[in-house]
Structure formats: structure tokens, C-alpha cells
Amino acid sequence: MESTNFIWDLMGKNLWSVVAVISLPLIFVLIYALVAILAELKVSAWIQERLGPMRTGPWGILQPIAEVIKLLQKEDITPTAASKILFNLAPYVIFTGAYAAFAVIPFSEAYAPANINVGLFYIFAVGSFSAIGIVMGGWASNNKYSLMGAMRSVSQVISYEIPAAVAVLAVVVLTSSMNMMEISRMQEGGFWNWYIFGGPGGWTKIFMIPFTLTLAIIYFIASLAETNRLPFDIPEGESELVAGFHTEYSGMKFAMFFFAEYANMFVVAAVVTTIFLGGWTSPFGSFLAGAGWGAFWFILKSMFVVFLQIWIRWTLPRFRVDQLMYIGWKVLLPISLVCFIAISFFSLLNLG
Amino acid sequence: MTEIKRYDLEYSQLDSDRMRINVGPQHPSTHGVLRLEVEVDGEIVTEVVPHLGYLHRSFEKHCEKMTFPQIIPYIDRMDYISAMNNEWPYVMALEKMLDVKVPEKVEFIRVIVAELNRLANHQIAVATFGMDAGAFTPFLYYFRDRESIIWILERLSGARLLYNYFRVGGMAADIYPGFKEDCLEVVKKVRKTNEEIMDLLIHNNIFIKRTANVGVLTPEVAINFACSGPVLRGSGVKFDLRKDEPYSVYDRFDFDVPVGVGEVGVVGDCWNRNMVRMKEMEQSCRIIEQALEMMPEEGDVTGGVPRRIKPPKGEMYIRTENPKGELGFYLVTNGTDKPERLKARGPSFVNLSVIPEISKGYMFADLILILGSIDIVLGEVDR
Numbered sequence A: 001m002e003s004t005n006f007i008w009d010l011m012g013k014n015l016w017s018v019v020a021v022i023s024l025p026l027i028f029v030l031i032y033a034l035v036a037i038l039a040e041l042k043v044s045a046w047i048q049e050r051l052g053p054m055r056t057g058p059w060g061i062l063q064p065i066a067e068v069i070k071l072l073q074k075e076d077i078t079p080t081a082a083s084k085i086l087f088n089l090a091p092y093v094i095f096t097g098a099y100a101a102f103a104v105i106p107f108s109e110a111y112a113p114a115n116i117n118v119g120l121f122y123i124f125a126v127g128s129f130s131a132i133g134i135v136m137g138g139w140a141s142n143n144k145y146s147l148m149g150a151m152r153s154v155s156q157v158i159s160y161e162i163p164a165a166v167a168v169l170a171v172v173v174l175t176s177s178m179n180m181m182e183i184s185r186m187q188e189g190g191f192w193n194w195y196i197f198g199g200p201g202g203w204t205k206i207f208m209i210p211f212t213l214t215l216a217i218i219y220f221i222a223s224l225a226e227t228n229r230l231p232f233d234i235p236e237g238e239s240e241l242v243a244g245f246h247t248e249y250s251g252m253k254f255a256m257f258f259f260a261e262y263a264n265m266f267v268v269a270a271v272v273t274t275i276f277l278g279g280w281t282s283p284f285g286s287f288l289a290g291a292g293w294g295a296f297w298f299i300l301k302s303m304f305v306v307f308l309q310i311w312i313r314w315t316l317p318r319f320r321v322d323q324l325m326y327i328g329w330k331v332l333l334p335i336s337l338v339c340f341i342a343i344s345f346f347s348l349l350n351l352g
Numbered sequence B: 001m002t003e004i005k006r007y008d009l010e011y012s013q014l015d016s017d018r019m020r021i022n023v024g025p026q027h028p029s030t031h032g033v034l035r036l037e038v039e040v041d042g043e044i045v046t047e048v049v050p051h052l053g054y055l056h057r058s059f060e061k062h063c064e065k066m067t068f069p070q071i072i073p074y075i076d077r078m079d080y081i082s083a084m085n086n087e088w089p090y091v092m093a094l095e096k097m098l099d100v101k102v103p104e105k106v107e108f109i110r111v112i113v114a115e116l117n118r119l120a121n122h123q124i125a126v127a128t129f130g131m132d133a134g135a136f137t138p139f140l141y142y143f144r145d146r147e148s149i150i151w152i153l154e155r156l157s158g159a160r161l162l163y164n165y166f167r168v169g170g171m172a173a174d175i176y177p178g179f180k181e182d183c184l185e186v187v188k189k190v191r192k193t194n195e196e197i198m199d200l201l202i203h204n205n206i207f208i209k210r211t212a213n214v215g216v217l218t219p220e221v222a223i224n225f226a227c228s229g230p231v232l233r234g235s236g237v238k239f240d241l242r243k244d245e246p247y248s249v250y251d252r253f254d255f256d257v258p259v260g261v262g263e264v265g266v267v268g269d270c271w272n273r274n275m276v277r278m279k280e281m282e283q284s285c286r287i288i289e290q291a292l293e294m295m296p297e298e299g300d301v302t303g304g305v306p307r308r309i310k311p312p313k314g315e316m317y318i319r320t321e322n323p324k325g326e327l328g329f330y331l332v333t334n335g336t337d338k339p340e341r342l343k344a345r346g347p348s349f350v351n352l353s354v355i356p357e358i359s360k361g362y363m364f365a366d367l368i369l370i371l372g373s374i375d376i377v378l379g380e381v382d383r
Helices: A006-011 A015-047 A063-073 A084-104 A119-127 A129-140 A144-175 A180-186 A203-207 A209-226 A251-276 A291-313 A321-348 B059-063 B068-076 B083-098 B104-132 B137-157 B179-202 B205-211 B219-224 B230-234 B270-294 B347-352 B355-359 B364-374 B378-382
Strands: B019-023 B035-041 B044-051 B314-322 B325-333 B339-345
Touching: A006 A015, A015 A063, A015 A084, A015 A251, A015 A291, A063 A251, A084 A119, A084 A129, A084 A251, A119 A129, A119 A144, A119 A180, A119 A251, A129 A144, A129 A251, A144 A180, A144 A209, A144 A251, A144 A321, A144 B019, A180 A251, A203 A209, A209 A251, A209 A291, A209 A321, A251 A291, B019 B364, B035 B364, B044 B355, B044 B364, B059 B068, B059 B339, B068 B083, B068 B339, B083 B104, B083 B314, B083 B325, B104 B137, B104 B179, B104 B270, B104 B364, B137 B179, B179 B270, B205 B270, B205 B364, B219 B230, B230 B270, B230 B325, B230 B364, B270 B364, B325 B347, B347 B378, B355 B364
Parallel strands: none
Antiparallel strands: B019 B035, B035 B044, B314 B325, B325 B339
């Protein structure tokens, strides 16, 4: 089996290479978060016909760094009535969940930090960490707004994990694999082979395109809910709950929540990219394919999905908590189940 | 479609405690320093108690110590979003008492600035209502347009927000050259943005889901609580002082009084109250266009202002249509140059009183929207 981690190839398996493997995604997350914060500022400014930050560096590109420095300098307040251990632990639990998911993301054919066989399952497992962290933070803050935000968050995660999981399972049925590297590799050979377009196969796969396209959209909607972004940002719904579960947090702990949100955005974008948009494969067959180009395509596609999330956030109003659950249970779940059954049926007939 | 989702408060025999939440005075969407004491059962609101007075400045008592012209800038500070409309009834009351004849041109300038200010007020109302629902972008679109309205009012009066532009018997200054062109430009801009907002926000499916059938105010309740302005008209009651009790030159214009008709929900819900504001903006545009055409070119604007204002002993109540509703001033004079008593009837204060009545049984997130759809300004509520 060929290697899926170029660091093992270069350095062999020793302590230093393990450190390198672990820290490479961390470096990526740090740089990505700065870029994403700037993108959020600039895209929102573009949508709203503003300039956005312009004073820090040329065109304000140093703004995220300035914001991080500002947050570092702020006083780190722990409310007197708060449950101190849980209160201090919560931001790190959330970030751990977001960061742990990076372990199985296949950035390129030559680099997935850990190429495990149940990659998709693992992502769903650690993805639920964020709900635990939100409940911890919300409950430990001893604030009614935080508590309501936390309760909403749990109901939201339960409502949306299931349609998201069904959407992913349909692709697993097609690929018979949960290994994210495998799934990416199967979609090689141009954008027509991506699972959003029914995956590789003969002309008969066109019957599957409506279903896979629907599933991709369902997964994307569910992922918006999982990352607490508008229109599903009710756990922190600013106009109702002030700031929701992180009302009482300040300084670096708040920055961790912020950071985890952006990291989570990338994780769900990476999952969309891997299972529906061909992962690291080039959209033009063998043109511009290869390990280095693979990383380029993967990050480009993921950042496009992140851009979609930002775009939606600055366009749509927010749902109410009962409407959100209505959509999760009564709209997305039945549709995704129908698509799942249809795809299973087609895959039995070997149409794909 | 007409099903109203109002949760049964006695739905549960479970032994569950209700939670009391303080919304405000430091809360992002109480539109100022309003404090609502809310009792919730889970997410469902069971009781709302508004607490006022965080912005109380003894406006009415203060006025008794000031001469009549000195009061005008204080009246600006009541409803600071639509200061031009505030000054009008007070100045009108004094003019009636002194029996001052207002020149024709002044009346038209008053109509134009008041309607421009009404546009600015409704823009803020719709924008902040959208922000309560979570849509931030329409807010900035409206603020971009409002800037050009404020620019006109600034060139007229010298101030951006608190104008002090009305005088008894005239205005503080004449219009500037190019005023007509600027106004027509603003009207064009407002119409263009309103079309955009209709697509982006008002007819957005999520927005309709959030606001239709929420906070239903029936016409009977609205009349019993003495609601006025878009809150009353949103419930389908056609009452507009500009039409029903025409003051100034409003009887010469051709305009409609939009009322809520319940396109997407029942009449009197948050969506209709908001929609009435959208339609009123169009009517204001029509009035401005007509007024610009009918306004006489020549006329002394500042000359008719009396030097000493000393109305005879008596009392006077004048009401006009503020963007938020009926604004009235009850003026008691004692023959000196200071009022004996000045009582203001602010539309925000009266409209706010209906909140506990219409928000029970809806969800907590709806309460914020109901509050936003009433469109209050705390400067006027507390005075």
C-alpha cells in the first residue's frame, strides 16, 4: 500500500516525525483561521458595500492579527458564581473536538495526518465534542442566557447530526468505504466523477444525480447547523440571547470559541469537499493532478465552501428554535432517507 | 395559513419551574435602555413586565422653566430618530395660540422635511427589525441611503440628528439652492433600495416564517390600548391624522393610507406592521414629489417669526402624525413667556404598553421580534 503521509516517507517513524505530523495541521489551522477571519470581514464588507478594515496593513490584511493581539490583552474574567473547572475547560474541549477532526482529513494524495479506515465515522464522533463543550460552557457560566443557548445547541445538534449522517451514509453505500482517502481516490478523473454528480460510472449514473445533488445540499445545510452559523445560529443568536453560550467568556477563552468555530467551518467544508466534490482530485482529469496540486485543489474547494457559508451568513435571517427542529426532523430527514433508499437501490442494480 | 401558533400556557401538568429573565437594559435588541422582565416556561413567554425610566430626563418639568423657543431643541431629544416630526405639533400649538399666519412656502418646507424624516425613521425601523430577525445586511443598505436624507437635513438645519429647524411662524433658515434636485435623488434612491429589500428581506421565506402570525394584535385590542401609527394600521384600522384630520397642507396631496391586509399571515402580525412601514415609505415619496412641484418659489421663510413669544392664557392640544403614531402636545399657558404645563403624548410610550398583551404565549425569540415591530424609541418612552 502506498504511503498516504509524506512525512513518514521523508523522516521515517520516530518521535520528531510524530511531532511534525501532529503540528502540521495545527499550523494550517492557525493560518487558515487568520485567513478566514479576514475573509469574513472582507466578504461581509463586499456584500454590504463597505470597505471593511483598511487601516491595519495594506487593505487591512493584518486585521485578524490585531484582533488576536487585542483578545490576548483582555482581562480573563471568571464569574464568581461560575463552576470554575468546567468554565475554564469548556473552550478547550470545543477546540479539541474541532482540531481532532483534522486528523483524518485527506489534504492531498500524499498527506492525510492519519489514514484510518473509519474516517467519516471518526469525524462524526469528534464532531459531537463541540456540543459537549457548549453545554459545559453554557451551564458553568451560571447565566440564564448561556444556559438557554446551551440547551438550544444540544437540540440543534441532535436534530442535524441525523440528516447529515444519512447523507454521508449514502456516499458510503456507493463507495463501500469510510476511508476518506479511498473516497477521494475513487472520484479521480475529472469533475464528472465527483459524487455530487453521482460518482464514477457509466451513463446510467445520471439517474442518481438528482439524489446525490440533493444529499450534498442536505449535508451542507446540516453542516451550517452544526457549526452554529446563520441561519442556524440560534445557540448564540445575538438579538435574543446576547451571545448565547459564550456570553460570560472574555479574552483568550472567548478567542478559543471563536477559533473553534472557524476550525469547525473548515472541517465541515473539508467533509463536503471530500465526499461530494472529489477531495484533492483535479476537476480536469489528469491535468494539474499530483500531490502538490492535490493540496491546492483541496484547499481551493474547501475555501469555496467556507465562502458559501460566509455568503449565506450575511444574507439570510435566523430561524426560530422550533422551526429549526421542524426542518431537521420533518423536512431534511425524510428527504435524505428517500435519497438514501434510492441510492441503495441503484447501487444494488449496479447503475453507478 | 391563518393558523396562529400561540402555545397553550396550561399545556403541561409536569412540575416544572418557570424562569425569570431580565432582558435589558443592556441587551443588544431592546432598542435602547428598555428593561423587560420576562417569565419563560422553557422557550415560551408566560409573562412580560416592561420597566421604564432608565432614560428619564424630566422633560415635562424641565419645559416649565424654559421660554417657548428654548423648548424646541428639547423636543428634538424625545424621538431623536424623527426630530423634525416632533417639533411640528409643538410649533403648531403655539401658532394657533398666537394666531400667527404661516406662509405658504413654510408649510411646504415643513411637509417635505417631515416626510424626509419619516422616510429616515421607517428605514431605521425596518432595518433594525431585520437585524432582530438576524439579517444584518439590509440594515447597512438602509443606513447607506439614510445618509443622503440626513445630508439634506444637515444642509437645511446644520445638524444631522437634532435639527432645531422649526420656528413659530416660520423656519430657522430657507432652503438651499439645489434642494429640489437632492430630494428627487433621495426619492429615487429610497425606491430602488426598497425594491431590493423587498426581495432580500420582506419576501424572504425565513423572514416570513419568523414574522407572519407572530404577535397578532387584533383591531379591538389595538384601539383599546390607544395604539396609533403603523402599529394600528398594521391591524387593519385605517386611521392616519394626515388624512382624517388634515393639518397644514396635507389635504392638497394625493396619497393613500396603507393598512395591513395579511398577504402572508393574519392581519395585525409583525409582518404586516413592518409591511405598512414599507408601503408608507412609498407614500412619503409621493408626497415629497407632489410637494416639490407645488411649493411656491418665492416666499419669506424666516421673516414671520415673532420676536417675543408670549401666548395668552389658555390651553391647547395639537396632534400630528409622527412616523411612530399620534404625537400630541397639551400646552397650558399662563400669560408669561414660559408654559404652565407641557404634556406630551408620545406614540412610542402608548404603543409599548401593548407588549405584555400580545407577546404572551409566543416563544422568547418572537418577543424580540414583537418588540422590534412596535418600533419604539426610548428617548420618547421615558422622556
